[in-house]
Amino acid sequence: MRPALAAFLMSVIPISAAAEPRLFDVAWREIKKGVFVGGRDDPLRYPVVANTTIVIGKKGVLVFDGGGYAAQGEQVLAKIRAETKKPVTHLVISHWHGDHHRGAHPIIDAFPDAEIIAHEFACAAMLDGPERRVEEGEAGLDGLYKEISAAVERGKWFDGSELSEPENAYFARMVADFPEYKAQLARMKVLTPTMAPKETITIDLGKRKATLFHAGLGNTAGDLALYLPKEGLLATGDIVVAPVPYGFGSYPKEWARVIRQFAALPVGTIVPGHGAIMTDKSYLLRLAELLEDIARQADAANSGPAGATPETDFAAHEPAFTQGDPVKARLFAMFFKEPIVAAAANEARGEIAKNEPLDGDASALCPIER
Ligand SMILES: [Zn+2]
Known part of the structure; x- marks a missing residue:
């Protein structure tokens, strides 16, 4: 190529655009030999993308959270193909x-004999009202994104609060990312689990054992964590999410107990549902203390005079999660504070069935236990 032409081309190729990772691009890290974690480096960008863990045994491959979007599931499948000839035996x-499974179908298309495993409640929720209500909400996304776009224009959020410059940039990018998000939503597919355990089970992958740990009510009523005792690895799903936890439909009092059980495990690698891999338990302990405090406040409010609804006070904990960053503070309010106040009140009143209502009975919806 003639130097003048090369110089011309370099001046018109948008270098900054090439540097920006695509919305659903994941990066891989090998944690132990044959154990890989894939996640997007920016955990806050919307829509959020869940971490995937791949475990390669002598007999087969286990995938934990194969992808919420088909573009992610395809990257997981490509990574497995690049690392081993063994089949996927367990998803x-x-x-x-949905951000943990609705894009995992490319893996099952390639390995149709793989067991698809979800806790009995999770299986029921995927096939029943909880998933259906999410999809009904998604039907209105065009309108919602128009409103977010208008909020960015006027520099004020829906509640009238001022958007700082970083918040404005965050929501502007969210609007710019919408077409790609929508294209992936159109490809989503809810798989039907083939195994729906109610309790902890262990799977032998050949020279490698994977425990699917159910420790009680937590972020949902049907969480499974992946525990590899020999490798000292725990992948938590959304029981642990960093830097900002998600509170929707959760059970703060019981959730804290689950995290205390996790913190007692001899693990050196903790893979959260979203966010960077952790090598110590400090975040788990911070999260447990936050949830215990919320549950305590909900119990106190419930035993107080009828009609009084004291505000939940997050002040003792919030700076450790938001570090004064306005975007994190906004997301902490939207993804955690607002939903968890309602969830904690239901839990304090003993009305936990209101948090993630099923239309039917979980064991009737998912009668698949081996
Ligand atoms: Zn998630």
Whole structure:
């Protein structure tokens, strides 16, 4: 190529655009030999993308959270093909929220004999009202994104609060990312689990054992974590999410107990549902203390005078999660504070069935236990 032409081309190729990772691009890390974690480096960008863990045994491959979007599931499948000739024998779904399974179908298309495993409640929620209500909400996304776009234009959020410059940039990118998000939503598919355990089970992958750990009510009523005792690895699903936890439909008092059980395990690698891999338990302990405090406040409010609804106070904990960053503070309010206040009140009143209502009975919806 003539130097003048090369110089011309370099001046017109948008270098900055090439540097920006695509919305659903995941990066891979090998944690131990044959154990890989894939996740998007920016955990806050919307829509959020869940971490995937691949475990290669002598007999087969286990995938934990194979992808919420088909573009992600395809990358997981490509990574497996690049690392091994062994078949995928188990696809595990940590919980029913779509960002953990609705894009995993490319893996099952390639390995149709693989067991698809979700907790009984998660399986029921995927096939029943909880998933259906999410899809009904998604039908209105065009309108919602128009409103977000208008909020960016006027520099004020829906509630009238001022959007700082970083918040404005965050929501502007969210609007710009919408067409790609929508294209992936059109490809989503809810798989039907073939195994729906109610309790902890262990799977032998050949020279490698994987425990699917159910420790009680937590972020949902049907969470499974992946525990590899020999490798000292725990993948938590959304029981642990960083830097900002998700509170929707959860059970803060019981959730804290689950995290305390996790914190007692001899693990050196913790893969959260979203966010960077952790090598110590400090975030788990912070999260447990936050949830315990919320549950305590909900219990106190419930035993107080009828009609009084004291505000939940997050002040003792919030700076450790948001570090004063306005975007994190906004997301902490939207994804955690608002939903968890309602969830904690239901839990304090003993009305937990209101948090993730099923239309039918879980064991009737998912009668698949081996
Ligand atoms: Zn998630």
